[in-house]
Amino acid sequence: MLSEADNQLLCRVEGDAPMGRMLRDNFWVPAIRSARLEPDGAPIRLKFFGDDYVVFRSTDGRVGFFDEACPHRRASMALGRNEGNGLRCIFHGWKIDVSGKVVEMPNEHRDPERMCAKVKVGHYPTREVVGMVWVYLGAKAEPPPLQNFEFMTLPEEHVRILTVDIPCNWINSVEASIDDAHVGILHASFMDVYKDRRPHEVVAGPPAYEVDQHPYGFQGTVLRSLPGGRSMASSTHFAMPWFGFTSTGRPDAPGATRRAVHVAIPIDDYNYRQVFFSYDVNSPAENFFAGATEYDQDNFAPPLGGPETVWGQDREAMKNGHFSGFLSNLTSEDTAIQMSQGAIPDRTHEVLCSSDKAIGFMRHTLIQAARDYQAGKVPLGAAPGIDWSKIRSRLAFVEPGENWRDKLAAAPDFRVPAVALT
Ligand code: FES
Ligand SMILES: [Fe+2]
Structure with missing residues (x-):
């Protein structure tokens, strides 16, 4: 839950809105393929x-x-x-x-x-x-350095880019990108695709969240109990100002060198451009976008409808066993939900629960960055010297008595050497 004033500060980006100014002045925008x-x-x-x-x-x-x-x-x-x-x-x-x-x-x-x-x-x-x-759309005479994310240092053929414009506020999308709790539920019918990497019965269980702050944003770790006292720790990351590093699969599964970064760029207060960077650190990236066979890279999951058609939901498909009624791909489930929340959702009337810890943290991180910018301070993520290339999600199985932070830190990460971008 947020106050109306904080919700406006968080979401609004047009004109002199402090959030929009903070974003433009301090960060480069991935604009078009x-x-x-x-x-x-x-x-x-x-x-x-x-x-x-x-x-x-x-x-x-x-x-x-x-x-x-x-x-x-x-x-x-x-x-x-x-x-x-x-x-x-x-x-x-x-x-x-x-x-x-x-x-x-x-x-x-x-x-x-x-x-x-x-x-x-x-x-x-x-x-x-x-x-x-x-x-760079900001006002600084000398633009800041580009963020040197891991995927930006790979050969171009290792990276696949998908984009689509969605009619709702950008924050709806940033929230979804770090909300691990919805994955096994909203996307239940697509989880088969990932079953080797993230067992569905585990992903669907209630998550406990831990949040660790970093100079780039934060790591949100989801902890889920497994039979026999073991647990699974899975990290996601929010990197300033709009990058969500979604959960990865188990490190011993095929495709463990693949990763995805989800970006939500404000078009205006009521529309955003979603950009997915999917990449493979070891080999040219294939199409690993779940559920999609053919699609337009620049409009890969267009909205299926608005409120008048209940966002294009297919009730027949639900009768036949599909969980959500959005058949075309997993992103159409996300975007229908985001649009249904409202172009700018009324966050004064939410009831948050324990699995929303990362969501709350992200909101306050961005609000603080906008306030710091207004006060003439350097907002989070804009200080020099951050090594963005180190950010990646990991997954580890933790035995009883083991420390999940140590296990996650030791999980194989298939790193490529960092390259500085100027
Ligand atoms: S040259 Fe006259 S409007 Fe562009
Ligand atoms: Fe999703």
């Missing part, structure tokens, strides 16, 4: 934090990321011609080169060169890492 952009191809419209942008790949392969509105009279630059290493507005022909300078102004007869030099274009630095365009 690199493969979507072709040299001299159609520019693509994007919206983040309520602001409209346009992204394109120039003739020589560089990426340009501008405010969508033409600096002249605000026509959409998404209508522009992408040519000669720049974008040309089709209204009066102003051309902005890929670095964000106005270089041609064909409708100015007095002193076009001087006029060009005077115009300020909203343009943003980008980096391309593991097949993703990352953009």
Whole structure:
């Protein structure tokens, strides 16, 4: 449960909302898959934090990321011609080169060169890492370093990226990414796929949560009792500001070198872009997205409906044994739930229980980061020197009398050597 004021502080990102400012100023945004952009191809419209942008790949392969509105009279630059290493507005022909300078102004007869030099274009630095365009939308003159997550240091073919835009607030999704307690219940009908890695009867049991704070966010460890006094410890991680490292499988099962990171980027207050980075530290990543056979990588789990169709739920399928009635894939179960919670859920009327410990912790971590930012302090995750590449989920079986922290720390993690990203 949160106060209304804290809920607003947590969720709102548009304009001068402190959370949006904190996010933009301190963190790079995974914006769009690199493969979507072709040299001299159609520019693509994007919206983040309520602001409209346009992204394109120039003739020589560089990426340009501008405010969508033409600096002249605000026509959409998404209508522009992408040519000669720049974008040309089709209204009066102003051309902005890929670095964000106005270089041609064909409708100015007095002193076009001087006029060009005077115009300020909203343009943003980008980096391309593991097949993703990352953009810095903040106000700092010197952008912070990119977070050097493990998956960002792998060969590109080891990483698979899936994205989809969902009509609800980003926090609904961040919560789901660290909520291990729902996995064996909401996703019960998809758990067969993972049965070698996470036995369903174990995953469905009530979890005890332990939370350990770190400079990157926190580790939430789920402890579940097994027959014979043993227990299973499984860690998830919340990494500032929107990364959820979901639970992994048992280290001795096939596919133990696979991992997944779930990201929720605010499009505006009522929509978010979900990005999944699935990766294999040892080999090229296959399709290990449960339940999906064919899908569009850039719209991999589109919403099946809104409240008027009960979010597209299939009651017939439920009669025939499907637990949730969302057949297409596991993510459609998550997104239907998230939309049903409300575009911004009323968190003043929740009743939280013990398995919501990590959820509460994440909310307060982000709220504190926004408050620290407002107070001129360095928010969590923005201090220099954090080694993000060390973050990974682990699973360990713990015998009676053993310490679960020691067992988890000793679990094989198949690490790849860290690489610094600048
Ligand atoms: S509005 Fe773009 S050149 Fe006039
Ligand atoms: Fe889920």
